[in-house]
Amino acid sequence: xxxxxxxxxxxxxxxxxxxxxxxxxxxxxxxxxxxxxxxxxxxxxxxxxxxxxxxxxxxxxxxxxxxxxxxxxxxxxxxxxxxxxxxxxxxxxxxxxxxxxxxxxxxxxxxxxxxxxxxxxxxxxxxxxxxxxxxxxxxxxxxxxxxxxxxxxxxxxxxxxxxxxxxxxxxxxxxxxxxxxxxxxxxxxxxxxxxxxxxxxxxxxxxxxxxxxxxxxxxxxxxxxxxxxxxxxxxxxxxxxxxxxxxxxxxxxxxxxxxxxxxxxxxxxxxxxxxxxxxxxxxxxxxxxxxxxxxxxxxxxxxxxxxxxxxxxxxxxxxxxxxxxxxxxxxxxxxxxxxxxxxxxxxxxxxxxxxxxxxxxxxxxxxxxxxxxxxxxxxxxxxxxxxxxxxxxxxxxxxxxxxxxxxxxxxxxxxxxxxxxxxxxxxxxxxxxxxxxxxxxxxxxxxxxxxxxxxxxxxxxxxxxxxxxxxxxxxxxxxxxxxxxxxxxxxxxxxxxxxxxxxxxxxxxxxxxxxxxxxxxxxxx
Numbered sequence: 001x002x003x004x005x006x007x008x009x010x011x012x013x014x015x016x017x018x019x020x021x022x023x024x025x026x027x028x029x030x031x032x033x034x035x036x037x038x039x040x041x042x043x044x045x046x047x048x049x050x051x052x053x054x055x056x057x058x059x060x061x062x063x064x065x066x067x068x069x070x071x072x073x074x075x076x077x078x079x080x081x082x083x084x085x086x087x088x089x090x091x092x093x094x095x096x097x098x099x100x101x102x103x104x105x106x107x108x109x110x111x112x113x114x115x116x117x118x119x120x121x122x123x124x125x126x127x128x129x130x131x132x133x134x135x136x137x138x139x140x141x142x143x144x145x146x147x148x149x150x151x152x153x154x155x156x157x158x159x160x161x162x163x164x165x166x167x168x169x170x171x172x173x174x175x176x177x178x179x180x181x182x183x184x185x186x187x188x189x190x191x192x193x194x195x196x197x198x199x200x201x202x203x204x205x206x207x208x209x210x211x212x213x214x215x216x217x218x219x220x221x222x223x224x225x226x227x228x229x230x231x232x233x234x235x236x237x238x239x240x241x242x243x244x245x246x247x248x249x250x251x252x253x254x255x256x257x258x259x260x261x262x263x264x265x266x267x268x269x270x271x272x273x274x275x276x277x278x279x280x281x282x283x284x285x286x287x288x289x290x291x292x293x294x295x296x297x298x299x300x301x302x303x304x305x306x307x308x309x310x311x312x313x314x315x316x317x318x319x320x321x322x323x324x325x326x327x328x329x330x331x332x333x334x335x336x337x338x339x340x341x342x343x344x345x346x347x348x349x350x351x352x353x354x355x356x357x358x359x360x361x362x363x364x365x366x367x368x369x370x371x372x373x374x375x376x377x378x379x380x381x382x383x384x385x386x387x388x389x390x391x392x393x394x395x396x397x398x399x400x401x402x403x404x405x406x407x408x409x410x411x412x413x414x415x416x417x418x419x420x421x422x423x424x425x426x427x428x429x430x431x432x433x434x435x436x437x438x439x440x441x442x443x444x445x446x447x448x449x450x451x452x453x454x455x456x457x458x459x460x461x462x463x464x465x466x467x468x469x470x471x472x473x474x475x476x477x478x479x480x481x482x483x484x485x486x487x488x489x490x491x492x493x494x495x496x497x498x499x500x501x502x503x504x505x506x507x508x509x510x511x512x513x514x515x516x517x518x519x520x521x522x523x524x525x
Contacts, residue, residue, distance in 0.1 A: 010077035010085060012070075012333070016326015019205060020086075021334040024322065026209040028062070028091040028339050030360035032348055035092065035311060037357045038101045043109060044121045051349060053125075056240040057309030058092065059343035065090040065300035065313055066336025072288060073329040085286050086323035087332040088277065088293065089316035090300070091339075094364075096135065096266050096312050098169045099446075102401060103262045104131045105310065107494055108255075110413075114490040126250040128310025131263050132301055133247060134256065135312045138267030139274075140298030143291050146275045156379040157453035158272055160387040163375035164394020164449050171368030172398060174361045181358050183223055188216040188362035196366055209363055216359030226356045232349040239344060240307040247305060258495055260482060262446060270297075274315040284320040383457055390453030397445035400438040403428075404492060413491025420488050439493045440503065444483030448474070455514070464517040471511030478503040 032055070039045040039054060073087035108127035112120035178185025194200060195208025202211055220226035256263070274297050278288055293315065301312035322331065342348045375387045407424065411417035428435040441448060451474040458467035477483045484503040487496035 010074060010083040010328055011330075012074065013330035014326065014328050017328055017330035017334065019207070020322045020327025020331030021338070022207045022210055024089055024091065024316070024327075024331060024335045025338050026207060026213065027316070027363065028335060029342075029351070030209075030213070030363050031092040031094060031097065032058070032339070032343070033352055033355065033357055033360055034364060035097055036348065036352050038097075042101060043105055043124055045125065046121065047349075049121070049125060051346060052238050053241075053243060053308030054310065055343040055348060056238055057243075057304050057307035058311065059340040060240050060307045061300040061304035061309060061313045062091065062339040062343075063336045064303050065296060066332045066339075068296045069293075069315075070329040070332035070336075072293070073286070073332070076286065076288065077329070083328075084323075085329070086281070086284070086319060086327050087329050088281055088288065089319055089322055090297075090332065091313060091316055091335075093270055093312050093314040094170070096270060096314070099165060099262060099266050100128055100131050100310055102169055103397070103445075104128060104259050107492060108259075110492040111489055111494055114492070125310060126246055127255060127259065129243070129247050129305045129308075130250040130255060131259060131266075132305035132310050132312050133251075134263045135267040135270060136298045136301035136305065138264065138298075139271050139301060139312070140295055142268070142271040143294035143298065146271055146290065146294060153272075153450070154383070154386070154454050154457040156375070156383040156386040156457045157390055157450045159371075159375040159378060160390025160453045161394065161446055161449035163372040163387070164391040165397075165446070166368040166371035166394075167391060168395045168398025169401075171365055171372065174365045174368070177358065178361055178365065181220075181223070181225060184216050184219045184225060184356075184358045185361060187219060188212040188359065189365065191215060192362040192366045212362050213355065213359045216362070217355045220356045220358055225358055227353050228356050229353065232346070232353050237345055242306055243308045244306060246308075257497055264447075266446070270312060270314050277315045277319060281319040284323050286319070286323070382460060386453045386456035386460060389456045390449045393441050393445040393449040393452065396438050396441040400435070400442040400493075403433075403435060403438065408491060419490040420492060422488060439486050440484040440500070442493070443486045443495045444477065447477055447483050451477075455510075459514065462523070464514045468511035468515040471507045471514060475504045475507035475511065478507060 035058075036050055036055075039050050040047075045054070069087045069090050073085045077083060077085040105124040105128045109120045109124035112123040117123050178189060191208055191212040195202070195211070202208065217226065271294065274294055275290065278290055278293055281288060297313065297315055304311060304313060342351065372391075375391070376384060379387060404420075407413065407420065412424075413420050425436050451470050455467045455470035455474075458464070458470060474483065478485070478500040481495070481497035481499055483500065485496045485498050485500040486493045487498075
């Protein structure tokens with residue numbers, strides 16, 4: 001292969017970059033709208049915190065990554081003398097966004113409230129910074145060992161764990177939202193299903209996501225869903241400011257251990273997902289060097305938390321699709337510049353006011369559906385039972401989350417109501433709801449899903465020793481208090497980091513059952 005750089009092998013901007021930009025920018029915009037809605041509505045973050053700290057931090061991370069991947073594509077095109085190289089798509093990590101909000105920052109906020117902390121929202125933000133920082137370090141360190149991790153863990157275990165979170169915390173929550181406002185929710189869902197699953201395109205090359213958001217916004221205004229709240233007051237430009245002091249304040253061992261069962265798996269999932277997307281790009285004809293691609297992914301997340309964003313970034317799925325649209329390097333530059341502009345200029349506040357989250361929900365719901373479907377499509381058919389097993393803990397965690405939200409809606413856990421306690425378990429049991437198991441599954445659900453699905457995969461392959469090792473790994477994590485160990489707070493159940501002995505025993509015996517299979521069982525046809 002000729003490695004001599006060739007001049008003007010590929011222009012920085014081509015016509016296809018415009019189509020690619022609309023698609024990627026719209027996806028990123030929906031993530032920002034959802035992120036803003038969750039930070040304000042679920043976490044109770046102030047406008048100053050969201051628009052003055054989190055969004056500027058996100059702008060830095062988006063600009064750093066998009067510019068690098070554009071340069072990387074241009075360099076590859078010049079080295080290989082080609083004009084059809086497409087940059088790796090990049091943006092805010094959807095699954096981490098939901099995981100960090102619902103599994104890290106919301107529990108942290110509730111715990112801070114129970115402890116009487118003066119500003120629980122700020123405490124939750126600091127924990128989010130710690131989660132993003134830790135995930136970035138995992139991604140950067142993993143760039144050197146990514147292949148080994150990928151080979152050691154069955155794909156069914158990785159993808160099903162991801163799918164469980166996606167189906168519960170992404171798809172189900174927003175399906176409820178869509179059916180609460182069916183005119184907007186179902187019409188936009190129809191557009192997304194038509195274009196993304198039906199593989200058709202609107203005349204004039206209009207992106208399906210753009211059509212869905214415009215239609216949803218129009219219907220929202222006609223039905224009174226929009227505008228959302230009071231018209232924003234112009235705040236002008238909010239430039240990124242380092243928040244290293246806040247980040248250092250969050251670096252406490254007890255805080256890290258409390259959320260380790262979410263941070264470590266999410267860091268690994270981001271790493272493996274990015275690796276798979278690099279492989280997908282190679283299959284489409286663009287072979288990128290793995291290590292720098294993964295390293296800059298971690299650098300982007302590191303930049304995010306250094307400037308105030310709690311949300312890591314990642315290499316997106318979909319490179320072959322953007323390449324098929326004709327996108328090259330310019331679409332990545334345009335995306336980075338546009339996202340930075342709306343985050344820093346205060347424009348996003350007006351977009352969030354004029355474009356309700358309902359207008360983009362169908363795209364988020366589609367993401368949840370695709371992640372769930374991928375768990376079955378990208379694994380061998382005979383591993384389907386392992387995929388189902390891996391789905392269950394994430395869905396159970398979402399069910400526990402919903403149950404606790406219902407308890408809070410009924411007045412439990414607030415200043416004037418009864419505190420959460422083990423007494424509620426008997427009431428649930430009377431309705432044949434064994435919430436003790438659900439609350440136990442919620443703690444370390446990502447670890448549980450990965451290990452159970454990996455053990456099931458090994459059983460399907462009749463690798464019984466390996467299956468027993470996965471179970472004993474689960475016993476070890478339970479003994480360390482990273483799985484199933486929970487305690488009651490005034491308004492929540494949280495990881496207690498004490499040995500969960502009943503589950504330690506259960507996993508140990510389960511592993512022994514698998515180990516004994518070679519002597520106590522015979523194979524069937």
